[in-house]
Every structure is written in structure tokens, then in C-alpha cells.
Amino acid sequence: MTDGAPEEDDVTTALLARHLHHRRSGFIDELVVAARSVLPPAKRPSGDEVTTEDATGALRLVPDVRRDLDRAEVALIESVLDRGWTWEQLGVAYGDRSKQAMQQHYRRRGGKRTWPAGERPPRVTPEESPHRLTSGELDPADVAAVHAAIAALLSTAHDVAEEHTVDGAWVAFDPDGDLVEQFATIGLDALPRLEVACRTAAEAITGMVQAGWNRRDPGREARRLRSWTERLRDENRDLASWLDRVPDGLLLPRVDRPLVVGQRRRVHPDSVEIGPDDVDRVRASIAQALARMEQHQSTTDQIVEELRRRQAELGDA
Incomplete structure (x- = not known):
């Protein structure tokens, strides 16, 4: 050595x-x-x-x-x-x-x-289990809505995959790679489409299951809604879903910039220009948004009042 x-x-x-x-x-x-x-x-x-x-x-x-x-x-x-x-x-x-x-x-x-x-005890089939819904407890319309939502999700995923391939290979997202380069290649347009499709399918499944349980136990939903946390969760979920469904055609202003009537629709650093033909549509979209937000505020106010009553019940201590 x-x-x-x-x-x-x-x-x-x-x-x-x-x-x-x-x-x-x-x-x-x-x-x-x-x-x-x-x-x-x-x-x-x-x-x-x-x-x-x-x-x-x-x-x-x-x-x-x-x-x-x-x-x-x-x-x-x-x-x-x-x-x-x-x-x-x-x-x-x-x-x-x-x-x-x-x-x-x-x-x-x-x-x-x-x-x-x-x-061993006899095996319980899905139809006999108290923890599973039977086919008779599911509304055919709800089942059809789930089928349609899943089909739309699969179609959206297929379209995105077709649009975002390089040399026939899907461009996968690599969290350890160059994010700027990946987003420049894939683009961000596909992400909201996939998110909305996934959320729509999830909402259809949740609605179908909840409706089925309510048919089995008609008082179940009333008991659930006695909880203010459940009501607030439902309201926030509905509000987010409504915002996702608002089509771009409604021209709903989403940024805090003054609206000015001009020649065509353009976003400026200090304002948003609206074409004269779009003014009525923008007014209608704002009115819809206000109505929906007032509904949301009403639910929130009810919950605040309920919590104040609970607070008063405990006294000053």
C-alpha cells in the first residue's frame, strides 16, 4: 500500500x-x-x-x-x-x-x-349495507348528470392532452424543472378548464349522493343544516361554483379599476375601457354579481347573528 x-x-x-x-x-x-x-x-x-x-x-x-x-x-x-x-x-x-x-x-x-x-358472518352485499346507497335510492336524473359530468371531464382531459403535446408526447409538469419554461410551453389556458371540469364532476357526484341519503333519511339534511359551519361551507362552495360558471360573454369586471366608455374593450394600467355596444351587458353582469353577493352576505349575517346569540348565552364571563 x-x-x-x-x-x-x-x-x-x-x-x-x-x-x-x-x-x-x-x-x-x-x-x-x-x-x-x-x-x-x-x-x-x-x-x-x-x-x-x-x-x-x-x-x-x-x-x-x-x-x-x-x-x-x-x-x-x-x-x-x-x-x-x-x-x-x-x-x-x-x-x-x-x-x-x-x-x-x-x-x-x-x-x-x-x-x-x-x-364467519354472512357477507353483506352493497345493497344490504346500511353504509351504502342502493340503486333505488339514486335519482336517475342525478345519475345521468354524473355520467355527463364525467364524460365532459374525460373529453376536456383528452382535448388538453391533444393540445399540449410535443412530438407526440404529453408535456408533463415537473415541479423541479424550470417553471417559466414549462408554463410557456404548456400555457395556463388549460388549467382553468381542467379545474372547472373536475369541480363540476365532483359537485355532480356529491349532489347525487346527498340526494340519495336524503331519500333514505328525510330529516338528515335538516339536521346537517343546523350547523352553521355546514351552512357556511355550502354557501362558499356555491359562490365559488357560480363565479366559475360566469361566462366571459357577461363581461364581468374582476379588477378594481375604473370603467370608462370608449371605442372597444381594452384593459389599461389605470382603467378598463368598455365599448359602447357592451355597456348594457356589463351593467347586467354587475347586477347579477351584486344579487349573488347580497345572497352570500345574507347567509353570513345570519351566521354572525347566531354566533352572537351563543356568545350572549355564556354571559360576560
Whole structure:
């Protein structure tokens, strides 16, 4: 070995230690602590830096830890099945696995028990479950609206994908890349379209489900609306949805700049110019926005009054 060899070994060890330090997790830290605990006090490394000796010592513990985890997993699976769950139910809760995949997983971990079908309660079908709506409780019109909204979402996603491809490949958004360059390539026009389509589909599904539960329990909605937080959430959601649906043709002013009647529609640094033919349409759009905001304000005022009553009920204390 040359005189330079020990120095090179030190450099390699330092690089490896830094690599291990950056990849550390709480579990690795526990293994390192356990590995150090079996060493004589004089040989235990000082400081928090993970050395190559720490890594190899921790590795020696991994097989025992893996066996302990397998035994714990088997015990938990058996506990769940002993309480009446089926393999199908366990598979869904354990990563959306099939019955066969769940059974194979149990066997690979060392499980040997079986559960006769007679020992389990009968399987509840979706139609019989109290936690699921039946097809008869769903309004066909609501179901059709969900189908239409999902179809529109898929169509919008397809159109966006067709419009934003380079050499036949979808231009994906990379959060670690150059954002300015990506937005210049993809453009921002597609983002509102996708957001509105997603929100419309979500609202259709929510409306269908809520209507179904209300048919099963007519008093459910009244009980829910006794909560001011639910009423405020509904109102804010409706207001945001209304703003999304306002078409550009209404020419709703959205920035705090004076409106001036001019030759054509233009946005200036200190004003918004409106063409003479658009004045009536702008007036109508402002009137609609005011009516909707007054409705929103009415709901908010009711909630404020309710909270003040609750505050008064507690007294000055």
C-alpha cells in the first residue's frame, strides 16, 4: 500500500458516511442505536454521524427485524380474521388486494391457519349495507348528470392532452424543472378548464349522493343544516361554483379599476375601457354579481347573528 492509500480510504469512508446521513430515517436510526448498544463503550462511535461500521452492524440486525415484522403481521392478520372479517374485506383494506393475493401474502409471511366459512358472518352485499346507497335510492336524473359530468371531464382531459403535446408526447409538469419554461410551453389556458371540469364532476357526484341519503333519511339534511359551519361551507362552495360558471360573454369586471366608455374593450394600467355596444351587458353582469353577493352576505349575517346569540348565552364571563 502506498502512502496515499490511507488518505484515499478516509475520503471514501467520509463520502459513504455523508451518503448514509442524507438517507437516514427514524427506523435506520433505531437500528444504528441497537447495533451500537452491543459494542463495548470504548468502541462506540461518538456523535450523530453514521459510519460504515454502524451501517454494517445495523444490516446484521435486519434479518431478525424482518422475522419479527413477519410474525407481527401474521398475528395482526389472524386477529382481524378471528373477529369475523373475510379475506376479501381484509384484502380491500390492505392495499386493494384480491382474496387470493391476500391469502398468498399471509402464507408467505409464515401463516398456517385456516378459517372455515361457517365461522364467519354472512357477507353483506352493497345493497344490504346500511353504509351504502342502493340503486333505488339514486335519482336517475342525478345519475345521468354524473355520467355527463364525467364524460365532459374525460373529453376536456383528452382535448388538453391533444393540445399540449410535443412530438407526440404529453408535456408533463415537473415541479423541479424550470417553471417559466414549462408554463410557456404548456400555457395556463388549460388549467382553468381542467379545474372547472373536475369541480363540476365532483359537485355532480356529491349532489347525487346527498340526494340519495336524503331519500333514505328525510330529516338528515335538516339536521346537517343546523350547523352553521355546514351552512357556511355550502354557501362558499356555491359562490365559488357560480363565479366559475360566469361566462366571459357577461363581461364581468374582476379588477378594481375604473370603467370608462370608449371605442372597444381594452384593459389599461389605470382603467378598463368598455365599448359602447357592451355597456348594457356589463351593467347586467354587475347586477347579477351584486344579487349573488347580497345572497352570500345574507347567509353570513345570519351566521354572525347566531354566533352572537351563543356568545350572549355564556354571559360576560
